[in-house]
Amino acid sequence: MSEINTSLTISDICDRLSEPRSLVILTHTRPDADTLGSAAALREILTLLGKEVYIINDDDIPRRLRFIVGLEGDADSLRPADVLPEGFEPEMYVSVDVSASKLLGKLEADYTQRIALAIDHHALGTPFAPLTYVGSVGACGEIIFDVAKEFESRGKQVLDKKAAIALYAAVCSDTGSFKFESVTPETHRRMAALLEVGFDHAEVARRLYDSRPISQVMATKVALNALHFRNSNRVAIINFTQKMLADNSLTREDIDDIISLTRSIEGVEIGMSIKQSEEDPTLYKVSMRSNRVADVSKLCAAFGGGGHKRASGCTLHAENELEAEERLMEVIDAGLAELDSAHAFDGAGEL
Numbered sequence: 643m644s645e646i647n648t649s650l651t652i653s654d655i656c657d658r659l660s661e662p663r664s665l666v667i668l669t670h671t672r673p674d675a676d677t678l679g680s681a682a683a684l685r686e687i688l689t690l691l692g693k694e695v696y697i698i699n700d701d702d703i704p705r706r707l708r709f710i711v712g713l714e715g716d717a718d719s720l721r722p723a724d725v726l727p728e729g730f731e732p733e734m735y736v737s738v739d740v741s742a743s744k745l746l747g748k749l750e751a752d753y754t755q756r757i758a759l760a761i762d763h764h765a766l767g768t769p770f771a772p773l774t775y776v777g778s779v780g781a782c783g784e785i786i787f788d789v790a791k792e793f794e795s796r797g798k799q800v801l802d803k804k805a806a807i808a809l810y811a812a813v814c815s816d817t818g819s820f821k822f823e824s825v826t827p828e829t830h831r832r833m834a835a836l837l838e839v840g841f842d843h844a845e846v847a848r849r850l851y852d853s854r855p856i857s858q859v860m861a862t863k864v865a866l867n868a869l870h871f872r873n874s875n876r877v878a879i880i881n882f883t884q885k886m887l888a889d890n891s892l893t894r895e896d897i898d899d900i901i902s903l904t905r906s907i908e909g910v911e912i913g914m915s916i917k918q919s920e921e922d923p924t925l926y927k928v929s930m931r932s933n934r935v936a937d938v939s940k941l942c943a944a945f946g947g948g949g950h951k952r953a954s955g956c957t958l959h960a961e962n963e964l965e966a967e968e969r970l971m972e973v974i975d976a977g978l979a980e981l982d983s984a985h986a987f988d989g990a991g992e993l
């Protein structure tokens with residue numbers, strides 16, 4: 643890999659994006675509202691600048707998120723073969739919200755080397771693109787907003803309703819509906835500017851949060867049965883095996899957001915879900931969330947994973963979910979003990 647330039651500014655990004663006449667934007671695998679909203683908004687911005695732009699990814703898009711990229715119906719998805727016109731070769735590839743090339747999923751092998759510019763907000767990522775911008779903001783959508791604003795300051799009208807909806811969904815979602823610590827006055831100023839563009843933000847929130855498929859609610863029921871506590875109830879855990887999925891006719895998508903159940907419980911500092919992989923039954927995919935003090939990106943790093951301080955993930959191989967849990971708890975117990983001896987919890991929770 644040649645040198646990676648990580649000292650870009652928003653203005654540099656706009657300069658770079660101005661050059662090519664055609665672009666392809668990549669999202670991360672298992673796409674969430676932030677990667678999709680960032681991609682959709684960037685596509686809209688660049689299209690308004692007169693460029694030919696497509697979004698590709700390797701995965702199905704959860705039904706409730708399809709409105710973000712302008713897809714309707716069940717059959718639609720954004721896979722490379724579906725969207726790129728025959729023989730289309732863009733002048734530039736850009737990734738959004740992708741902190742490491744492996745998060746491109748099945749597209750990693752073919753596309754990593756082609757990506758010229760990566761726009762991201764994960765502090766502990768593994769840069770892979772020659773031009774990498776990592777903003778310290780709660781959502782990648784905030785960076786795309788700044789890009790739009792920069793283009794507008796150059797006299798280009800690029801922030802239309804479609805882009806505003808996509809960016810609002812991105813930021814709303816990645817900041818936990820503006821609940822996370824990552825939210826700043828600037829986040830709200832960005833959102834105010836989006837609302838001024840004019841769209842039904844309450845409808846965006848309804849689509850994001852209040853349109854859960856019945857199967858997802860049933861998954862919650864199964865998850866609550868599996869919920870248990872460790873470390874004097876400071877750690878809440880949900881294990882999901884393939885058998886639990888099969889017995890209850892649930893899909894992976896149904897349990898995607900199950901982790902959010904764990905963190906909202908009184909006294910819980912760390913919430914964790916441990917999901918058995920479909921492809922490899924000895925592989926467990928772990929999501930961790932923390933509330934106030936614990937840095938779960940450090941805990942996940944012990945297993946080769948990472949992410950944000952309050953939201954991270956990792957994978958590990960184990961005989962069964964119980965063994966996986968024990969190995970994770972060793973690291974978590976040690977981490978919490980260290981925080982206890984540093985009195986890190988003293989004052990945590992104060993306003």
Ligand SMILES: [Mn+2]
Nearest residue numbers: 676739782816
């Ligand atoms: Mn994100």
